[in-house]
Amino acid sequence: MKTNEPPVADDQHQSQIAASLRLSEAKLAGILASAMDAIITVDENQRVVLFNAAAEKMFRCPAAEALGECLDRFIPERFRAAHREHIRVFGETNVTQRTMGKARPLYGLRSDGEEFPIEASISQIDADGHKLFTAIIRDITDKKRLESQFLRAQRMESIGTLAGGIAHDLNNVLSPILNARDAMPHGGKLRIEAENVEVDEHYARMNVEAKPGKYVSVGVIDTGFGIPEQNLSKIFDPFFTTKEHGQGTGLGLSTVAGIVRSHGGFINVYSEVGRGARFKVYLLAIESAPAAATKPPRRDLPVGAGELVLVIDDENAIREVARETLSAFGYRVMIASDGAEAMAVFAAHKDEVKVVMTDMMMPYMDGPATIRALRRIDPKVKIIATSGLKAEDKISDAAQLGVTTFLPKPYTAEKLLKTVAAVLKEE
Secondary structure (H helix, E strand, O other): OOOOOOOHHHHHHHHHHHHHHHHHHHHHHHHHHHOOOEEEEEOOOOEEEEEOHHHHHHHOOOHHHHOOOEHHHHOOHHHHHHHHHHHHHHHHHOOOHHHOOOOOOOEEEOOOOOEEEEEEEEEEEEEOOEEEEEEEEEEOHHHHHHHHHHHHHHHHHHHHHHHHOOHHHHHHOOOOOOOOOOOOOOOOOEEEEEEEEEEOHHHHHHOOOOOOEEEEEEEEEEOOOOOOHHHHOOOOOOOOOOOOOOOOOOOHHHHHHHHHHHOOOEEEEEEEOOOEEEEEEEEEOOOOOOOOOOOOOOOOOOOOOOOEEEEEOOOHHHHHHHHHHHHHOOOEEEEEOOHHHHHHHHHHHOOOEEEEEEEOOOOOOOHHHHHHHHHHHOOOOEEEEEEOOOOHHHHHHHHHOOOOEEEEOOOOHHHHHHHHHHHHHOO
């Protein structure tokens, strides 16, 4: 007589299969949790169904909050249409963006509004008749910064080589005092200053050519026309000049840059149209006497107690370095790239923000406008004004708005921490 009951061996086999599947799922979960890259899976409607630990860290968003959300939340608005088109084409052709001709830039969006460059690869699986798309994402912010620094260093090296071979222009080593005289045809103020400067790691990260160490700094400051922003990145290029034909060779500043770099130094330029420019030459200092055998004790730097600091600056490198430094010394930090973005952040956290650091020269909504807007929300908010152009009128602008603390850029970690601590102590 036949029976419908399966053999005992089959039951054991099924149990082994189930146990194996559970073990595989556990291993898969462990791999996803320990992956260095962000792994995000979405369904056909672009809704997030998987969000690993690396994705939580990269996008600063907990998985519980991300699950079920549209992937658009993690993509800057201006790139969303292109992303959706890429997903559509991928679903039809299974061809990734990397092989679709010229690759377009990809950017992610953190939950605090910060955009950052990414590399991503996409794969597709079918589950119960439904398509799922998995993206493996890598934050390449540091890679992009290093590439930019390397390319700039290469260009400056080429400029130095060319400039060093132009003998007839060597008498223009004082060109900043002269690219200053020419900027003030109707008169103005020309100030020359010198000081000893110690460049720390914080300062060096804001300047690609700077290295930590002791320098002698010579500054030339004028109150002339100023240099338009579009020209600032070109002024050290050979043969670049804004003078009329026959009035300049465009080799003066490139020669200066070559000579300074050949002596292990670097140059910083800060300018604002209508308010003048500041050239600062940094040359490595030579100790006049042998260094002492023992190092002096390190001075303790002030630390925070969890106070929230809002940093506003349109330069990403300065924002990130300020955030890392303040975070490392006990502060909580929020950042904004301009005044408009800062107002949204401040309005949402006005009861928590203890100090606001704002650049005085930014696009869209500059420092003075930002300070006025902040004062309307909270007249007592403590503000530190920062600028690369340390001119009297800048300090005056800040003072007229009730801001008495001015921090010139670039600044060392010590100056930053001591300034923030001093402002927090003010009544």
